[in-house]
Amino acid sequence: MNNLTAAALTGLLAAGMLLPSCTKDGVQPGSTSLPVAAATTNSAVAVNGVMMQAFYWDVPTSTASGTWWQNLGAKSQELSDAGITALWLPPAYKGGSSTDVGYGVYDRYDLGEFNQKGTVATRYGTISQLQSAITSLHGKGIQVYEDMVMNHLTWADAQETVNGNTVYTRFNYAGRGSTYSTYRWSSANFTGTQQAPNNGWYQWKSWDFQPYANNDAYDNLLGSEIQYNGNTANQNETINWGNWITTKLSLDGYRLDATKHIYTPYVNQWLDAVKGTSGRFAVSEAWFRNLTDLNNYAAATGGRTSLFDVPLHYTFQDMSNGNGSWDMRGLQFAGFTEANGALSVSFVDNHDTDQQGGALYSPVTNLKMLAYAYILTRAKGYPCVFYRDFYEYGLGAQIKKLIAIRKANAYGAANEYTTVNDTDVYAYSRAGDSTHPGLLVMLNDGSTGRSKTITTPFKSATLTDKTGNSTATVTTDANGTGVFPVNARSYSVWVPGTGATTPPTTGTTAVSFNVTYSGTVSGQDVYVLGNTAQLGTWNTANAIKLSGATYPVWKGTINLTSGTAVQYKYIRKDAAGNVLYEGGTNRSFTPSGTSMTRTETWQ
Template identity: 30%
Template sequence: MKCVNFKLLLLLFLAITSCSKDGDPVDPTDDTGGTPNPPPTTPTAIDLNAYANGSGVMMQAFYWDVEPRFGWWDLLSEKVEGWADAGVDRIWLPVASKGNSGGYSMGYDPSDYFDFGEYNQHGTVETRFGSREELENLIAKAHENDLEVIADIVLNHNSGGGLEYNPYREKETYTLFNEENGNASGMFNRNYEDFHPNSTSQSDAGNLFFAEQDVDHDVPYVQDWLWKKENSVAKYYKNVMGFDGWRFDYVKGFAPWVVKAWNDEVGGFSVGENYDGNAAVLEKWVEESGSAAFDFAAFYKMEEAFDRFQDLTYLERDMLRKTYPEKAVTFVANHDTEKDENQDNRISRVHKLQSYAYIMTHDGYPTVFYLDYEDEQFKAKIQQLIKIHNSIATGDVEVLYVDNDEYIMKRKGDVSNPGLILYISNSNGKKTRAVTSNWTNVTLMDYSGNSTYYPTSDGNGEVTIEAPANGFSIWSITK
């Protein structure tokens, strides 16, 4: 009987030590009864700057209805140096040209593509964000700090034109854009022939967004003014204003070939807003447009994993970053998800840092939302995550373990970069788990700063790591 009991106890002990548990971690190399043996001194962190991997992150440099009105460009000019120091390599600006709403416009009701705050129309000279001179100063300041500047481009629809009789609709429509009607610059004047329906085509291949001011990209005149002519929108923005790349608004409203034609003409970084959580839809669009896309599939899987269902297995579902990591622009929040107290399409504040930890450690190109970065409760944590992303978030992605409240992922690094292990927990208590790392006989530390535990891997790379309650940790080697 004693022999049987001893075997049962041994099996029970092995089962317990091989599983995750709440509470303090157990060092598998320790033989003192489960109390970890800390190193005699606190390990020394590696210098993350020494592992710079050439990556950066993009800052979405606005939110819906930014304040102060008429002072936004100047405010951003004061911030770009700090953003560059933090590891940001691109800033995405709001739509820079004059909209129908004048001084209140966020730019998504475009009227005059060439009015950057210098013509008196729609009740204002400056745009909501400031004057043309202030915009040019911002772009110059960004370039001085090696930041690319991304222009938000709205090609689907126009607003603010004058009334004219439209024979294709047999009524008057607001489709007349000239010096007296919403286009004071006199460049790219338009009339009903430039909008659907007309003598060229009836509609886009995609959905109509503004039924009466839906731009027809099949019209040669429209193509000339948008991207072909030497003073087209694309070439003027790049060669005169100094923009380096493009964020295309509402690409569901027109065919992917439009984005491809634009990029073939002027080049530069580009990303499309294809507002769809279906990864297959995003994959098809990047294949046809040749452009990167915001990974709405990843966004919704994070929202489901952390908030809606509180089940981290949703992080195993399809995302653009899993099939086209080089074309996936990941994000946690943007101007649409955060406006008007929109609760159905946002990641809750309590789970934002876990979500940033996810996008900053996985493949894809991360975007940081202005309001999140400038939040003093988040800022230092996001800055550290950017530093981690730009250094040791390297190599193939391998999910080591996932269940409803644990997610552990390894970036394998390379011959000169150690990589990392991310551990996210949705549990109300601290979690621990033994995993197989790429590191043998080395002491690890959590570079997120959320844990002060210093485990040591064994000769096979086995190591027990921990994650704080409803939090995350990011592990890598020490000196």
């Protein structure tokens, strides 16, 4: 979360404290002790999976199905039918009232179970309703990610005196007592707090870190700011809570709120202790509009967490604001998704960008389906659909159709048509693989229909627009070249039918992996591990062992499916199963031809 609406701000006055907004993302500049972990593909992410943000600001407290939790549980079948493979839930714990959206955190152990702040239920319902909804979602094969707010607490129970100043920083939790945790928060656990409206911050300890990224990242966000730098008790308690809620709700992953406001070494520590090697998914909200800053944050968190592609969202907003006058070539190789696809969660809009009056209000109001067609057909990134777009803004049927296309066709090598694209039309293809036919997506923001001559991977094939936006049929020649139309202010996804005389890609490529690494001792070996079955599907037990006969160069040859993009890392492993990943982002390439050689140095 990043900022609250004006209406929400008015409602967040309690115990003399104003609660303005909620977002956290942080990197500690100058730190040299940040451990580096490899980016991994998690078992909670289905192949070509699609996440949905299952809420928005100020969702109704009552729906036709009951509470919000009951609403989501009732939708489990239709969400599964739509191809949604994971839901990101709002903060499930008690805030300051029955209407609190969850980012004004009071008690992280109260999931709608105890009578606190005048209510048992949270805005979204009771703990039993939440657990029932998760059971329904899991029963339909949908994973569940919880929103983890770790930066601050708000709505304290009592005052304290700190250096002669009265502050609201004591949390007693009388309604919960010692159930689940005996930990109590007071001024000793915080670095500062917000005073009564317009009085700003009162600080009695150093912030965990100094501002960086042109002051875009800074420690104090809202409420009582939790100290993690040097406070072992707070570190352990938040880790204990993370493990507790994971078990309590049978979570498959996490969305970490506002991490650019949290001390980055602690974000890493928490992820290592809670997510660890479990295979659960994690994505962090590091709201950096600048791609360099986002890349730096990815490096500082060492691949432990995916990141929302904030720069790509603003690219879509530019397209929307241009409303036909923007240069569509700006979509070429765009955003964090292209820069680091293995760690990117792409999205069009979310609760913050859709929130009128919020500091991050930046909706994609025009040409929004072009943006969805972009993220749902792309080779890189894990796309996130916004609940409100799907259910309330009338885009559900179109998004559902694109998700179906993604699952059936979005495979194989990607191609940007940089010599074809122009100010109005953007084209992009996926070559397909031995079992999936691939696709060609075309986006047109112009006021007139257009046609483009494009050489595709689909030779002597007949293609139709699977979205139904165009009723034309296109036949390519022996080189894969055809003339493809796209309607004004619209999109098409062209897919080859059974008329293709040459399958997109078949067979295997013998890939020789040669990596130089001298960091082993007796009993340790180097392996290659990747996202396909041939490379172990990110399960270290199935990693492919390389030969050390030419040490320090480790070698091995593996047959990989031609034309199917792969991601991989080198790992060091011993007989006991202890694993060390090389640093940096996932390596990637697309096998082609009968043989290839990858000559590399351990990162």
